Amino acid sequence: MKYCLNWKWAVAALVMVAAVAGTGCKKKGADPFPASGAVADWQKSSETRVFAAKDLWQYIDGDAEQYISAGVVSTSTSDYKYKGELEATADVYTMGDATGARKILESGQSSDAKAVQLGDAGVAYAQSVIFRKGSHLVRIVAYESEPDAQQALLALAHGVEAKL
Amino acid sequence: MESRRDFLKTAATGALVLGSQRKLGLAATLDQHAQTGKSKVVMARDASLHGTGAQPDEKRVLDLLDRAIAAYTGHDNPVEAWKHILRADKVIGLKVNGLGGKGVSTHLSLILAICERLQQAGIKPGNIVIWDRNARDLVSCGLTISTDPSRIRCYGNDVAGYEEQPVTWGATSVKLARILSRECDMVIGLPILKDHSMSGVTFAMKNMYGVVERPQGLHPGGCNPGVADLNCIPAVRDKVRFTIGDAMTSVYDGGPGFHPERLWQPNALIVGEDRVAVDHTAWQMLERKRAEMGLPTFEAAGRPPRYIATAADAAHRLGTNDPQRIHLMEV
Numbered sequence: 001m002k003y004c005l006n007w008k009w010a011v012a013a014l015v016m017v018a019a020v021a022g023t024g025c026k027k028k029g030a031d032p033f034p035a036s037g038a039v040a041d042w043q044k045s046s047e048t049r050v051f052a053a054k055d056l057w058q059y060i061d062g063d064a065e066q067y068i069s070a071g072v073v074s075t076s077t078s079d080y081k082y083k084g085e086l087e088a089t090a091d092v093y094t095m096g097d098a099t100g101a102r103k104i105l106e107s108g109q110s111s112d113a114k115a116v117q118l119g120d121a122g123v124a125y126a127q128s129v130i131f132r133k134g135s136h137l138v139r140i141v142a143y144e145s146e147p148d149a150q151q152a153l154l155a156l157a158h159g160v161e162a163k164l
Numbered sequence: 165m166e167s168r169r170d171f172l173k174t175a176a177t178g179a180l181v182l183g184s185q186r187k188l189g190l191a192a193t194l195d196q197h198a199q200t201g202k203s204k205v206v207m208a209r210d211a212s213l214h215g216t217g218a219q220p221d222e223k224r225v226l227d228l229l230d231r232a233i234a235a236y237t238g239h240d241n242p243v244e245a246w247k248h249i250l251r252a253d254k255v256i257g258l259k260v261n262g263l264g265g266k267g268v269s270t271h272l273s274l275i276l277a278i279c280e281r282l283q284q285a286g287i288k289p290g291n292i293v294i295w296d297r298n299a300r301d302l303v304s305c306g307l308t309i310s311t312d313p314s315r316i317r318c319y320g321n322d323v324a325g326y327e328e329q330p331v332t333w334g335a336t337s338v339k340l341a342r343i344l345s346r347e348c349d350m351v352i353g354l355p356i357l358k359d360h361s362m363s364g365v366t367f368a369m370k371n372m373y374g375v376v377e378r379p380q381g382l383h384p385g386g387c388n389p390g391v392a393d394l395n396c397i398p399a400v401r402d403k404v405r406f407t408i409g410d411a412m413t414s415v416y417d418g419g420p421g422f423h424p425e426r427l428w429q430p431n432a433l434i435v436g437e438d439r440v441a442v443d444h445t446a447w448q449m450l451e452r453k454r455a456e457m458g459l460p461t462f463e464a465a466g467r468p469p470r471y472i473a474t475a476a477d478a479a480h481r482l483g484t485n486d487p488q489r490i491h492l493m494e495v
Contacts, residue, residue, distance in 0.1 A: 060263075062373075
């Protein structure tokens with residue numbers, strides 16, 4: 001009887017470990033970027049690239065320090081095109097906690113920032129959208145100034161938010 | 165007939181041919197004010213450079229370049245002016261800067277304009293090497309990777325690699341890019357003017373962070389003395405002889421990355437041999453813009469570009485940051 005109970009506990013523990021590990025892997029490996037067409041008129045135009053904190057300088061040398069001091073764990077980035085013309089880049093910075101994401105968002109705002117309903121807090125400019133959600137900080141930037149750029153960027157931002 | 169844009173657009177592959185070390189390519193000391201103890205810096209502007217588009221007009225960029233070089237050399241004919249800068253048998257490197265991504269990298273139109281004038285001055289296409297850290301940075305500038313030795317070459321340190329043995333100057337020890345150490349006789353720096361979150365300003369001297377393997381190690385202390393020390397390393401000091409600084413587009417805050425909300429179009433080129441004087445001039449330009457936008461000075465923001473004064477000190481002697489010893493020509 002004693003052995004039988006131990007056996008059942010062991011199986012239960014294995015099931016729980018497998019479930020937790022499975023969930024963790026899924027989150028860790030999940031791509032935060034919407035696929036082409038998932039957001040109307042937006043095409044994902046590059047592979048997703050991921051940089052660990054120690055390698056962030058390879059992507060944004062000079063800018064990396066402020067993210068590292070705010071506790072960045074990893075950074076994912078992907079390029080997009082809107083209606084085949086407007087080019088944009090989306091970056092998702094995964095910080096150690098929400099405080100780091102808040103710190104970056106609040107430190108980088110200028111007076112023409114327009115508050116938007118995105119994640120826990122967000123702002124939009126004519127050519128960029130920045131928001132935070134939990135421990136994530138998302139920055140999406142367009143490389144040209146187009147009349148409908150801000151609305152298009154906001155739509156893409158909502159698509160990213162839904163995947164976080 | 166190939167357009168200036170077309171001749172770089174064709175991708176090519178081939179073996180990387182490394183040239184041997186040669187003497188420097190600078191034909192002679194250009195700065196006619198050297199005898200008076202002043203460093204000449206030319207700032208050429210064209211208020212209509214961008215027109216209504218995001219990119220500067222290619223023809224106007226070529227004209228702006230010609231005006232800057234003519235003012236600097238004193239030769240009105242642009243091809244003759246370039247012949248006074250270069251020797252035709254040398255390998256000329258163009259160290260661009262694509263770190264900031266597509267929005268704020270050295271403009272393709274400027275790179276192409278310089279390549280056109282170099283060839284007209286007698287430099288063979290295969291003796292022109294456009295380079296930066298890696299393919300991503302070069303693509304950000306609108307360039308296409310090419311290692312074909314019969315054409316203008318364009319590739320990054322990720323292709324050519326770094327020296328195995330580090331070199332040291334002061335507190336700085338780095339592994340140099342082989343493109344600098346082995347391939348180029350003379351390098352023209354083509355930085356783009358930007359605010360920098362750590363060093364305050366990034367332009368001529370800071371652009372050299374792209375010629376070493378691990379530049380992140382040079383960032384402590386607001387990049388001071390990292391920038392100055394790096395520029396004192398003989399291969400950098402001796403080969404990087406001329407700067408054609410791209411101040412056609414800039415970010416005055418939030419740099420060095422692309423922040424379109426802080427984008428600005430000074431529509432200018434800043435040209436000179438004295439890298440310290442060029443950086444001092446660029447720094448003052450950024451300070452004026454920040455004041456206009458109601459932003460604090462770099463000193464008040466906690467990131468003054470102290471490396472500029474360090475580069476001018478008695479230990480480094482890379483140039484002058486004394487306004488009284490800078491002859492600034494605005495054309």
